[in-house]
Amino acid sequence: MPRPGAASARWTTDRRWGHDLGTALLCAALLFVLALLIDGVRGSLDAARAALWLGLAALLHAALHPVRTGARPGELRTWGLLRRHTVRTDRLVSLTETGGLVPRLLLRDASGHRLSCETAVLTANPLLWHRLDTDLRTSHRLGLLRTGAEVLRELEERVDKEVLGEGFGDV
Numbered sequence: 001m002p003r004p005g006a007a008s009a010r011w012t013t014d015r016r017w018g019h020d021l022g023t024a025l026l027c028a029a030l031l032f033v034l035a036l037l038i039d040g041v042r043g044s045l046d047a048a049r050a051a052l053w054l055g056l057a058a059l060l061h062a063a064l065h066p067v068r069t070g071a072r073p074g075e076l077r078t079w080g081l082l083r084r085h086t087v088r089t090d091r092l093v094s095l096t097e098t099g100g101l102v103p104r105l106l107l108r109d110a111s112g113h114r115l116s117c118e119t120a121v122l123t124a125n126p127l128l129w130h131r132l133d134t135d136l137r138t139s140h141r142l143g144l145l146r147t148g149a150e151v152l153r154e155l156e157e158r159v160d161k162e163v164l165g166e167g168f169g170d171v
Contacts, residue, residue, distance in 0.1 A: 011077075012127045013070040020066035028061035069121045071131040076107065078115055087115040089135035095148025097155070105155070110144060119155065123162045129155075 035053035039045035068079040077086045087109040094108040103119045122129045136152055139145040 009072040011070040011072050012125075012131050014068060014121050014125055014128060016121075016124060017066055017068050024061055024064035024066060027064055028057040031060055032057035067118075069117055069125075069128065071128050071135075073131070074135060076115060076117065076132055076135075078117060085113070085115040087113045089132055090138045091142075091144055092136060092139040092148075093144050093146055095136065095145060095151050097151045105151070119158070122155065123159050126159065126163050129159045 032053055035056070036045060036050060039049055039053070062081060065081050070077050070079075071089065074088055074090045075086055076089045077084065087107045088111065089107070089109070091110040092107055093110050094106070096106045097119065098104045098106060105117045105119050105122065107115045107117070122132065133152075133156065136145065136148075140149065140152075
């Protein structure tokens with residue numbers, strides 16, 4: 001159940017999302033135009049091949065379409081092309097980070113809802129991080145956050161370095 005007033009609270013979202021969406025659209029459009037151009041020059045362009053290229057461009061866009069991340073008091077949400085995930089950030093019980101090519105933060109709330117968020121989104125968006133950090137501290141203070149205190153500290157340090165510069169903390 002959302003907090004009173006949470007429905008009217010303003011969302012803080014990933015400020016790079018629009019740029020990332022534009023890049024995905026541009027890549028798909030370039031594939032489509034180049035494929036049409038090459039087929040046109042070769043003389044093999046017809047309606048069926050144009051439809052094939054359009055389908056491939058749509059698939060490329062679907063693969064590149066960025067997930068949108070937003071937070072408001074008590075909630076963190078991700079929106080994809082097909083799915084939306086929401087967790088209560090003031091009721092988190094677990095916080096873990098995955099390694100790999102794209103490090104992700106995995107969050108689970110007391111109701112069992114799960115969400116995966118790229119850590120780069122949080123480090124690049126201080127306002128989004130602040131909203132999440134405030135609620136994480138609430139979960140920790142209430143004794144709900146059983147795993148993730150170390151992950152929280154490490155992420156905090158990365159955000160500070162990103163926002164304040166590499167030399168911060170060395171003084």
